Amino acid sequence: MTQTVKIDPVARLEGHYSVKVEVDNGIVVDAKTSGTLFRGIETIVTGRDPRDAPTITSSVCGVCVSEHQIASARALDEAFGADPPRNGVLIRNIIEGATTLFSHAAHIFVLNGPDYDLYGLVPGLSKSEHFTDDYTKVLKNVVLPVSRLCHQIVALFGGKSPHYWSVVGGGESIRHEDLPRVGSLVKSRLSSIKKTVNEVAPAVLDYLDQNPQLQDYGVGPTNFLSYGVYPDPVSPPDMFLKRGVIINGEQRAMDPANIREDIKHSWYADDSGGNLKDESLPNPNYGKDEAYTWLKAPRYEGNVVEVGPLARMIVSGLYTAKSNKGASIYDRIYARAAEMLLIMEEMESWVDNIVPAEPVYTPTQVPESGEGLGLWGAPRGALTHYIKISEKKIANYQIISPSTWNCSPKDNNGQMGPLEQALIGVPVDDPEHPTEVGKTIRSYDPCLACSVHIVDAKGKNRVIKI
Ligand code: NFE
Secondary structure (H helix, E strand, O other), X not given: OEEEEEEOXXXXXXXXXXXXXXXXXXXXEEEEEEEOOOOOHHHHHOOOOHHHHHHHHHHHOOOOHHHHHHHHHHHHHHHHOOOOOHHHHHHHHHHHHHHHHHHHHHHHHHHOHHHHOHHHOOOOOOOOOOHHHHHHHHHHHXXXXXXXXXXXXXXXXXXXXXXXXXXXXXXXXXXXXHHHHHHHHHHHHHHHHHHHHHHHHHHHHHHHHOOHHHHOOOOOOOOEEEEEEEXXXXXXXXXXXXXXXXXXXXXXXXXXXXXXXEOOOEOXXXXXXXXXXXXXXXXXXXXXXXXXEOOOEEEEOOEOOEOOHHHHHHHOOOOOOOOOOOOOXXXXXXXXXXXXXXXXXXXXXXXXXXXXXXXXXXXXXXOOEEEEEEEEEEOOEEEEEEEEEEOOXXXXXXXXXXXXXXXOOOOOOOOOOHHHHHHOOOEOOOOOOOHHHHHHHHHOOOEHHHHOOOOOOOOOOOOOOO
């Protein structure tokens, strides 16, 4: 007999997400996932000076703040025709590295950790009798120190963190004379972070190796998309983590012209979908027939693709999925922890390569009209910002966040989103406690805050029951 299991809201992720699965003989046979808030940030920036976009759009989320700022600034780089000089590229890389490290640490231990009891693993921290004691120890000794130090790195370059101030179209805006002092302060923080990451990340990888059963379920579409991240300061099109797509096992170059957003199953009017550059501002149509979410359904050449650390690592040739069924929850967690170690190795050299005598930005002017696409790699995957300028003002703005890709609904052709696909086949032994469903959802580290948002333009508070 088929039984419906609904989790609403799903705990231990960012934002508001509701998941409904149909279980038959202890196995998930159908799934529908819903982002339960509307996002209007694109509408807020429209009509403003384009230079306001990085600051305003970064308020889309409280986690991947700097990522939205950098993706927005990259859209301005292109619209203004101003490539950042190498110091600007390096500073953005360091800020991205720091924000990815704290985001991954928080996810692995705070959001994901209770699913696996990862708390007794950390070297030097003894296992206690009580789960909450272990949790507190890991928070105090790992997550909070790493998070504090990473935020300090962002603030050293950007004046504050989160929502740092110094990113601009054309680069970054720190004073030259501060660079040597800032560089040495950043390096001292990096060495403390490195000590912790180098102890903790291998412990997570060992745990996974001892639990190969985690390879058995949570298999997504096994198509992957990465925009690439950490550009080479001398040759920015070359990136440390590569750009590309893998469809049906075949790797190809990524062409943003192939990205389309479907909205048949999303609460938007028809003009809110289509090719990124042709979409209108989000035009809500709550209650639309067949729709069940505020997320749109981005697709690459019509294909369902997964984004995130696993996609970046596979596209970069740095990881091969270990599950023989495809890419499982095991692989997603493994790639996230392994990516921390890789980034850690690069960050010191980015600081060392800053040349204080050289510029940090390329001077810019707002053009009368133009457009720019900012593609970036946020902790949770491929992040898109698109800006269209007319009469020196923002005429259109579009964002596709990583979790919009991963948590998307069915598309116009009826293909389920990546996370919906990953839920099919998941075992549910006890419908009252669908633990494996939760593990599968959280393996994507969803952030529904980025993917949807709500604002009342009249400034009224609203109470929303979920
Ligand atoms: Ni709101 Fe985000 C990341 C971005 S996910 S946390 O990583 O960009 O949609």
